[in-house]
Amino acid sequence: MMSMNSKQPFGMHPILHEPKYTTLHSSTEAIRRACLPTPPLQGNIFTGFDETLLSRAEALAAVDIVSQKSHPFKPDVTYHTMTSVSCTPTSSSVHLPHPSVLTSHPHHHHHHHQTAQGLDGELLDHLNPGLSLSGMAGPEVGSTPSHAHAHMPGMNHMSHHPHHHQPMNISHSHALSAHMGLGANDGEADPRELESFAERFKQRRIKLGVTQADVGSALANLKIPGVGCLSQSTICRFESLTLSHNNMIALKPILEAWLDEAERAQREKMTKPELFSGGDRKRKRTSIAAPEKRSLEAYFAVQPRPSSEKIAAIAEKLDLKKNVVRVWFCNQRQKQKRMKFSATH
DNA sequence: ATGCATGAGAT
């Protein structure tokens, strides 16, 4: 039916989590709610550092390799989706009995006193009050003013579909030009242009009375070779410019095409069939509690790319699965590279 | 709107 969508006034949850992490279930519906009317911006990074954080970080830094001798074991089997479905061994992580943890540390020497046996000397160094993170940028906005992607990934590859039967997204196609303009120009690669387009897009989309999710699924109806549907998330990110520059450029022509089509369709009073494929197993989402998250952020500030060993150590200290920690760092790195507020601006 | 996750391709 025409149940456009019901933007409901979001309801906030004053609930705070104490546990290290919790896995929440889904209710039953997938209600899209309008969100924060006043985005808190991801810029309060300058206020995040204080003693709490520092002590946290230090404590973490204290995680020592000595702890491995006890129980170096920790299966990091990701739970994955499924509820009753066969637990396909979608092992995505290399789980090994910690190779060199025991004998690791190339330069395992005695540090000085201090309480920490150092997860890493450098870390301790950086975590010292002296250096202080006050000068460092937070995990959100990149303090990295210069990362130039010198490569041009295939852009979008199809992903997984555990057991879905949805005409998913864009598959293997690279018909889109997404290379940065180097001398020649391939359309509009200007951040400025993208920004205005994203804004216009959103406005026109709303005018059409279509939700982000609608747009996502409607893309499949465009029948553009290599283009399937996209999720609400992606559409949302596009509008809010929280995608990588390359990604934005790749998606722009597609969304632009949809917009044209949609406006034309509307003129003709045509309705485009939407398809929903509900009823699938809901997967659970790990939720890292604030304290642990702060620790991770503290580490990230000094070492965005911890080694596997360090990740393992951190994971143990925080009592989180190694994979969870690894993914957290990966995601954090990705965030830094997003368009908005990125160095390119 | 965002956090945590998967997966293909690049290293």
Added chain:
DNA sequence: TCTCATGCATA
């Protein structure tokens, strides 16, 4: 094992 593009679940 990381990066990148994306998605599901959730606040």
